[in-house]
Amino acid sequence: MNHxxxxxxxxxxxxxxxxxxxxxxEAISRWLLQRRVTSFTDMTDLPKGIRSALEDxxxxxxxxxxxxxxxxxxxxxxxxxxxxxxxIECVLLREQDRRTVCISSQVGCAMGCVFCASGLDGVIxxxxxxxxxxxxxxxxxxxxxxxxxxxxxxxxxxxxxxxLDRLLPALARAQSADxxxxxxRRITISTVGLPQAMDRLTSDNSGYQLAVSLHAADDTLxxxxxxxxxxxxxxxxxxxxxxxxxxxxxxxxxxxxxxGSVNDSPEHARKLVRLLGKRAALVNVIPYNPVMGLPFRExxxxxxxxxxxxxxxxxxxxxxxxxxxxxxxxxxxxxxxxAAGSPVPPKAAEALQSFT
Numbered sequence: 504m505n506h507x508x509x510x511x512x513x514x515x516x517x518x519x520x521x522x523x524x525x526x527x528x529e530a531i532s533r534w535l536l537q538r539r540v541t542s543f544t545d546m547t548d549l550p551k552g553i554r555s556a557l558e559d560x561x562x563x564x565x566x567x568x569x570x571x572x573x574x575x576x577x578x579x580x581x582x583x584x585x586x587x588x589x590x591i592e593c594v595l596l597r598e599q600d601r602r603t604v605c606i607s608s609q610v611g612c613a614m615g616c617v618f619c620a621s622g623l624d625g626v627i628x629x630x631x632x633x634x635x636x637x638x639x640x641x642x643x644x645x646x647x648x649x650x651x652x653x654x655x656x657x658x659x660x661x662x663x664x665x666x667l668d669r670l671l672p673a674l675a676r677a678q679s680a681d682x683x684x685x686x687x688r689r690i691t692i693s694t695v696g697l698p699q700a701m702d703r704l705t706s707d708n709s710g711y712q713l714a715v716s717l718h719a720a721d722d723t724l725x726x727x728x729x730x731x732x733x734x735x736x737x738x739x740x741x742x743x744x745x746x747x748x749x750x751x752x753x754x755x756x757x758x759x760x761x762x763g764s765v766n767d768s769p770e771h772a773r774k775l776v777r778l779l780g781k782r783a784a785l786v787n788v789i790p791y792n793p794v795m796g797l798p799f800r801e802x803x804x805x806x807x808x809x810x811x812x813x814x815x816x817x818x819x820x821x822x823x824x825x826x827x828x829x830x831x832x833x834x835x836x837x838x839x840x841x842a843a844g845s846p847v848p849p850k851a852a853e854a855l856q857s858f859t
Contacts, residue, residue, distance in 0.1 A: 507561040508535065508640070509633030511676065521556055532681040535563065536636075539643055566637055579645050585610070585634060589627055591660050593638040595645050598825075602646060603654040606638040608670050609661025614695045615730040616718075617858070618762060620794045621660040629666040635673035639683065652683055658693040658714070664700035671708065687711055693758065695729055696740030701747055709751035714787065715744050716758045719766055720774035727858075728766070737778070748783070755784040761807060762791050763800040765858065772813035779819070786814060789824045798858050 505513065514528045527549070534546045541564075543549075543557040569590060570582035577597035584590050594605040609629050612622035638659075643652055655677060657663040663670055674690055676682045687710035694701065695716045704711070717737070719725035726732045732740075748755050757779065761767045779786070788811065791801050802810075807823070814821045 504562045505560060506565045506631065506633035506637075507531070507557070507563050508636040508676075509631055511672075517560065521553065523553060527553070529681045531557070532676070532679070535640060536643075536676070536682045537684075539640070541644070563640075564637070565633060566641070568641070579642075581638075581641055583638065583641065591630065591634075591638075593642055593659055595642045601653050602650055603656060604639060604642045604652050605656045605659050606635060606642075607659035607661050608635065608657055608663040608666045612661050613665065613731075614662050616695065616716075617728055617730070618760065618791065618794070618797060618799045620797075626661065626665075629669055630661070632669045632673045632676075635670060636676055639673075639677060643683075652685065654689045654691075655685060656691045656693065656714075658691070662695060662697070663692050664694045664697045664704065667700060667703060667707075674711070688753075691756070695731060696735060696743065698735065698739045698743035701743035705743075705747045705750045709747060709753070711751075712753055712756065713744065713747050713751075714756040714758050715740060716760075717775075718758070718760050718762075720771065720778040724766060724771075728762075741778070745782070755782065756787050757784055758787045758789060760789045760791055761802040761810060763802040763806065765799065767802040767806040767810055769809050769813050772810045776814060776817045776819060785820045785822060787822055787824055788814075 507514065511528065511532065514531065515525055518525060518527045530548065531546065534540045540546060543554045543561075543563070546554055546557075549557075565586050566583040568581055569584040572580045574580075579595045581593050582590055583593065589610045591607040591610055593607060596603045596605065607630065610627040611624050612619070613626035615622055615625075639652065639655070646652070655674070657670065657674075670692075677685050677690070678687060689712075691712040691714050692704070693714040693716060701713075704713070716729070717725070717740075718728050720737070722732060722737050725737055744755050744757075747753075759766075759775065775786070788807070790807055791799055793799065793801055811821055811823065
């Protein structure tokens with residue numbers, strides 16, 4: 504059966520074939536994404552015949568919840584099983600009046616970041632537009648009727664810029680008045696830095712917040728941590744990020760995962776200062792959330808404070824990501840691997856040897 508969330512144009516065509524006006528498709532979208540119905544029979548302002556026909560031709564749910572964990576801080580994480588039995592993760596984070604969701608764009612990841620659980624098995628496939636949207640719908644259903652999703656971060660499993668053809672239509676639906684009505688300013692796309700895809704985003708739609716995952720300020724260390732960097736280079740990543748900033752006017756975010764005794768020294772911080780210079784940027788420092796089976800560890804409190812002191816003393820705009828959901832393995836890919844009982848694959852183990 505066709506996934507109702509996968510293709511708005513297809514739904515418009517279906518309405519035309521059934522003698523229905525185009526606004527019926529918009530009404531169906533509102534029922535799903537705004538009113539959070541879980542079945543076509545609940546769409547009470549649609550004719551019964553149309554509801555029955557929708558039941559025959561479409562499905563709302565292409566996933567099932569394989570695991571649902573809740574942390575004491577209010578963070579909720581879903582492990583979703585897809586129609587082909589692959590699994591992905593998505594997270595709801597609560598902080599004051601913000602309701603942020605973190606969603607995945609691929610099953611697995613091809614970027615090979617050695618400290619990340621998402622990419623240990625490589626990439627399996629891209630998610631469809633419907634599978635991306637369904638994560639939003641699943642997470643929205645965790646909220647009471649009085650609350651709505653306020654922010655979206657595409658920082659879950661996968662490299663978002665490697666799946667723009669399916670991601671951008673999903674985000675467009677999320678922004679739509681018939682969808683979630685979320686401003687582009689409240690949607691962040693995270694990338695390890697794929698210059699050609701970054702330039703495509705710059706050209707096609709530069710309204711999103713862009714977060715570039717650096718993790719190191721020189722090519723030698725970054726290539727060890729992010730192997731795809733060997734064919735790109737830090738300079739090219741920054742050049743593409745600058746082009747995005749020039750087109751969008753949006754402040755860039757550079758993410759830096761602090762790994763204990765790997766990239767967390769004052770000298771590493773000074774290199775980062777020299778690299779970023781006077782860019783209008785935010786540095787998001789992320790103390791590492793340990794992953795079972797990997798040799799990396801959380802940085803000490805002193806190392807974190809020393810790293811931040813260097814950045815702040817040079818006038819850099821810095822924030823430290825608060826750890827949320829650590830008790831439910833909320834870091835990307837951890838819940839999926841734990842549920843599967845997966846060890847570290849041989850290729851990943853080889854890449855990790857230099858850090859042990």
